[in-house]
Amino acid sequence: MIKLIGAALVLFAGTMIGYLQAARFAARPRQIRQLTHALQRLETEIGYGQTPLPEALKRMAHLLGPPLTGIFDRIADELAGGAGNTVRESWEAAINAGWSSTAMKSAERDALLRLGATLGASGREDQLKHVRLAMLQLQTEETTAREEQQRYEKLSRSLGMLGAALVVILMV
Template sequence: MLKILGAVLVIAAATVSGWLQARQYANRPHQIRKVILALRRLQTEIMYGFTPLPDALQRIGEQSGEPIKAIFSGAAAEMNPPKNRTAQDSLQSSIEASWRFTAMKAAEKDVLNQLSFTLGTSDRKDQLGHIATAVRQLESEEAAARDEQNRYEKMFKSLGLLCGAFIVILFY
């Protein structure tokens, strides 16, 4: 009886592990899409709203779901008093603090870090161009993420179960 219970627990743990890894592959394209939409909203705020950058980032953060909300709202909070940090420092700090809660990879992080270097330091037209470039880069990363999702999501779901069964067979 104990052997059967142990076998069931091993298979269940391995299966859950596979499903969690598969969920990372499923969440990544969705989160990249949310960042793209947030950056497009930022373009609109800069172009038409004439909104100060901290207020625009806060508004975009409120409109975005987690974990994207934490990145933009955190950057806005650091730009406002009492910290009064630059846009670059605040965005990079917020990315570092919030990144572990996302399913995104280093390529997306690099795109946002590169954007932080130009955000708030140049005129409106130049900022819009840099945001558009970041959006294009993220769109190509989203396509790659969708390919990875199609390729690996089912595999990890099956692999978790199969690894659990293999471990049980090895022990018995």
């Protein structure tokens, strides 16, 4: 009886691990898409609204889902609070602190860090060019992420369940 309960728990845990990994594959393209839309909004705010950067980032944060909202809220708060940090320092600190909670990979992180290095340090047209470049890079990464999702999402679920079934067979 105890072996049966243990086997059921191992099977359940393995299946859940597979589903969690599959959820990360599904979350990555969604988060990249949200980030791209938010950067389009930032481009509009910089280009047409001429909104101050902390306010534009705060508006951008409200467009994003939970893991990304915290990152951009933190950047906006640091810039508005007048802590004396440059945009680049605030941007890098917030991204480095909050990146582990996202499903995105280092390519997206690098694109955002490059964007943060130029925001607030150059003219409006130059900033708009860098925002557009970051959006193009993110769109390329989104395509890659979708391909990985199609390739690995179902595989992750299956491997989680089959790996747990193997452990159960070896236990019994």
